[in-house]
Amino acid sequence: MSEPIARRNLLVEYRLRTTKCLNCGDTYFPPKYFCNNEGRSSKMLEVDNFYEKGEFYSGSVINEPTNRFNHLDTFVSAIISFRESKVSIPGRITDYIAPKAIKVEEFVGKKVIPRFRRSYSDGRDGLIHYSSHNFSLEDDYYTHQKYKVTKPTNINGKPGIVGYGVYLPKFRIKNDEPALGVLERSLPFADEDTTTFAVESGKRAIIHSAINNNEVRKCFVGSESSPYVVKPSMATVIQVLELGEKMNGGFFSGGIDSQFACKAATDLIIDAAGLVAYPVFKGKYVMVIGADNSQASPGDRLDYTVGAGGVALIFGRDDVIATLDHYLPYTSDTPDFYRREGEKYPRHGGRFTGQPAYFKHVVTSMKTLMKNTGLKNNDINHVAIHSPNAKFPVQAAQEAGFEKKQFETGLVVKKIGNLYSGSTLAALSAILDIAKPGERILMTSYGSGSGSESYIFTVTNQIEEKRKQAISVKEQVENPKKEYVDYHTYRKWKDISYH
Numbered sequence: 001m002s003e004p005i006a007r008r009n010l011l012v013e014y015r016l017r018t019t020k021c022l023n024c025g026d027t028y029f030p031p032k033y034f035c036n037n038e039g040r041s042s043k044m045l046e047v048d049n050f051y052e053k054g055e056f057y058s059g060s061v062i063n064e065p066t067n068r069f070n071h072l073d074t075f076v077s078a079i080i081s082f083r084e085s086k087v088s089i090p091g092r093i094t095d096y097i098a099p100k101a102i103k104v105e106e107f108v109g110k111k112v113i114p115r116f117r118r119s120y121s122d123g124r125d126g127l128i129h130y131s132s133h134n135f136s137l138e139d140d141y142y143t144h145q146k147y148k149v150t151k152p153t154n155i156n157g158k159p160g161i162v163g164y165g166v167y168l169p170k171f172r173i174k175n176d177e178p179a180l181g182v183l184e185r186s187l188p189f190a191d192e193d194t195t196t197f198a199v200e201s202g203k204r205a206i207i208h209s210a211i212n213n214n215e216v217r218k219c220f221v222g223s224e225s226s227p228y229v230v231k232p233s234m235a236t237v238i239q240v241l242e243l244g245e246k247m248n249g250g251f252f253s254g255g256i257d258s259q260f261a262c263k264a265a266t267d268l269i270i271d272a273a274g275l276v277a278y279p280v281f282k283g284k285y286v287m288v289i290g291a292d293n294s295q296a297s298p299g300d301r302l303d304y305t306v307g308a309g310g311v312a313l314i315f316g317r318d319d320v321i322a323t324l325d326h327y328l329p330y331t332s333d334t335p336d337f338y339r340r341e342g343e344k345y346p347r348h349g350g351r352f353t354g355q356p357a358y359f360k361h362v363v364t365s366m367k368t369l370m371k372n373t374g375l376k377n378n379d380i381n382h383v384a385i386h387s388p389n390a391k392f393p394v395q396a397a398q399e400a401g402f403e404k405k406q407f408e409t410g411l412v413v414k415k416i417g418n419l420y421s422g423s424t425l426a427a428l429s430a431i432l433d434i435a436k437p438g439e440r441i442l443m444t445s446y447g448s449g450s451g452s453e454s455y456i457f458t459v460t461n462q463i464e465e466k467r468k469q470a471i472s473v474k475e476q477v478e479n480p481k482k483e484y485v486d487y488h489t490y491r492k493w494k495d496i497s498y499h
Contacts, residue, residue, distance in 0.1 A: 006129065010129075010130070010239065011249060012030050013130065014116075014130070014240045015240070015242070016049035016052070016132055017049070018046075018047045018049070018085055018087045019033065019046055020044065020085070020086075021037065021042050021045075022042075023035065023037075023038045023042055024037045024038055027085060029087050047085045047087070049082045049085055049089070049114070050114060052084070052114075053138065054080040054081060054111070054112050054113075054114070054135065055080065055110070055111055055112065056081075056135075057079045057108070058108065059077050059078035059079060059093075060077050060104060061076055061077075061098065061100075061102055061103070062074065068120035071190050071496045072190055072191065074098040074099070074102070075093065075096075076098055077090070077093075078090070078093055078112075078135065079091075080112055089133060091131075091134055091135050092133065093107065093134075093135055093137070094115055094117055094135065094191055095136045095140065095142070095169075095170045096140075097483070107137075110137055110138070111137070111138035112138060113137075113142055113143075113144050114133075114134070114135055115142075115200070116132045116196050116199040116200060116203075117131065117132075117134040117191040118192070118193060119191075128195075128227050128228075130196070130240075140481050141170040141481040141482060141483075145471065146207075147206065148210060149210060150210035150319075152318035153319065154318065154320070155317065157320055157323070158324075159277045159317050159320070159323070159324055160273065160316075160317075160323035160324045160457065161313055161314070161321055161324070161432070162209045162314045162315060162316040162320055163206070163210070163314045163466060163469075163470075164204075164311065164313045164425075164429050165202065165203065165206070165208055165311070165471075166201060166309070166311050166426060166429045166471070166472075166476065167197055167201040167309055167311075168473070168476040169186050169187060169188055169189060169192060169197075169308055169309060170189065170479075170481065170482055171188075171189055171482070171493075172187065172483070172484050173187055173485055173486075174484055175304050178390075179305050180389030180390060180392075181394075181414055182304065182413060182418075184416075185305070185307040185308075186307045186308050186309050186419075187307070187308050187485070187490050187494060188293050189493060190492075190493050190496050192308075194225050194226055194310070195233040195236050195291075197292075197293070197309055197422075198221050198233050198237050198312070199236065199237055199240050200310065201289060201309075201310035201312040202219075202237050202287055204312065204471060205287065205312035206241065209285075209314045209319075209466070210319075211284070211314065211316070213241055213243055214242065214245050214246070215284040215285050216241075216243040216244060216284075217244050217252065217281065217282065217283025217286070218272070218275055218281075218283060219237050219253060219254075219287045219289070220257075220265065220268040220272065220289065221289045221291065222258045222264025222265030222266070222268060222288070222289065222290045222291075223259070223264055223290070223292050223420075224292060224295075224339070224420055225293045225295055226257055232255075232256065233257055234255040238255070244283075260449065260451065261421075261447040262386055262388070262418075262420045262423055262445070262448065263386065263445040263452070263453065264421045265290030265291075265421045265425060266386075266425065266447075266453060266455075267445070267447070267451075267453060268288050269315070269324070269327075269453075269455060270324075270453075270455075271286075272286035272287075272313075273315050273324045276316050276317055277317065285316040286315045288312070289310060290310065290420075290421035290422040290423075290424070291310030291311070291419075291421060292310075292419055292420035292422055293494065294307055294308060294420040295339075295346060298491055300345070302346075302348065305413075305418050306418050306420070307413075307416045307417025307419050309419050309422055309426070310419075310422050311422040311425035311428075313425065319462050321459065321460055321466055322432065322457040322458065322460065323458050324457055325440075325457065326369060326372075327369075328368055328369040328372065328454050329452070330361055330451060330453070332450055332451070333450075334357045334360075334449065335349065335449065335450075336348065336356070336358070336448050336450055337448030338448065338449065348448075353388075353448075354392075357448065358388065358392055358450075359392070359399065361450050361451055362385060362396045363396055364452070365452035366385075366400040366444050367400055367401075368454075369454040369456065370400075373456065377401045377402055377406075380442045381439035381440050382406060382407070382409060382435060382440075383406045383441075383443075384407075384424060384427035384441060385397060385410065385424065385427065385443075385444050385446075386423050386427075387411065387424075388446075390413050393407065393411065393413070409431050410430055410431050411427070412426055412427060412430045413426075413427075416477060424444070424446075427443070428441065428443050429473050430474065432459070433470065433472040435459045436463075437459050437460055437461045437464065438458070438459060439458070440458050440459075441456070441457045441458075442455070443456075
């Protein structure tokens, strides 16, 4: 598919948008900008179903997909009805391993939720095509969230986190034996990748924040497994979530994709907080996303600790749920983990990964920030640390003088694996899920190559107001609808979503 055609298609595929004639009420998909009945004098209204719930109307079971879709094996195509909009839209059921004997009648009448996923790619060196015309079943792993913009009540306060969203895929793989304390890990479905994780987590962050998406003027996406070497996932996130004011098919918003191994996202938190406090910025909010389909070569010891998913934070000054109070970075040129251009999998420096890299940077950053602020360890209620496994963060926290009750909530790595750029943010999110107003959170990241930064946040009263709008980390970790796969399927899906 040519690039111009791809551009025209994404304007239809990225949002579930239709148009409605205000004179006669007829609706159109794909969107039309004049009515068949009223002609060019008709007045048309755009209707967006991106945050809405649909219903499976009809469909087909595809047992022998074309080459573009053979990574999906058997799948269910669908016609989805949006009753309020009085329109039907074609799509596909996702997050469902369809047996060849499945009957399409089993889906009729079921409620479905839109998901942003990969459709296909133009070979290994061509464009990747994405769409929101993919739907998961409402009674399955994912729940539907309503998006409602709420007028802020506490404005122009100290910069901090306004909201957050965590996206963990439905599928898991268990370790036969714990790998450095990791029991099981999340993995992408065959149509997921780092960009889809970024969009889904960003969507959840907007819903949790209850903000207007056009007031987000900057988007940072940190990752080490981006689908493209040159072409930002950030631009896709902005286009899908419509961040910033709209103009001629684009948006007055900006950002970058960043790379610093596992701290590619956390390094930008201070930038986000600084921007929203800077008058020249002219925007109210900045989105920071850490997303990865964490990579390791088959059979490598890292292959039993890596996970997949995304976490998005939104920073602003209105209705802040956790103020950003202190910050300290620490960096050295320590080559413990790296991947050269053109190489499929990263390499790590064996034992060199430990003391001179991870522990040196994490512990130094934590201890120094505590010393600089004058705070004592018992002034900190919760500690979130980058978790390459379930043993390193425990050892680092204890070396810095913290107790189990302070860091155990953030040890979600045991059940989801190392999310790389999303790891520290997932630990922070698990803490925010249960934190009380007035509590302090110390968060310390780590990125190979090497560096750490430590932040201290203070939770505000606003967190209780927004909690009902979040899908917690615990809900996803303990969801009874999560589904386990074998190692062969795990490796297949990992490699599909990385290329």
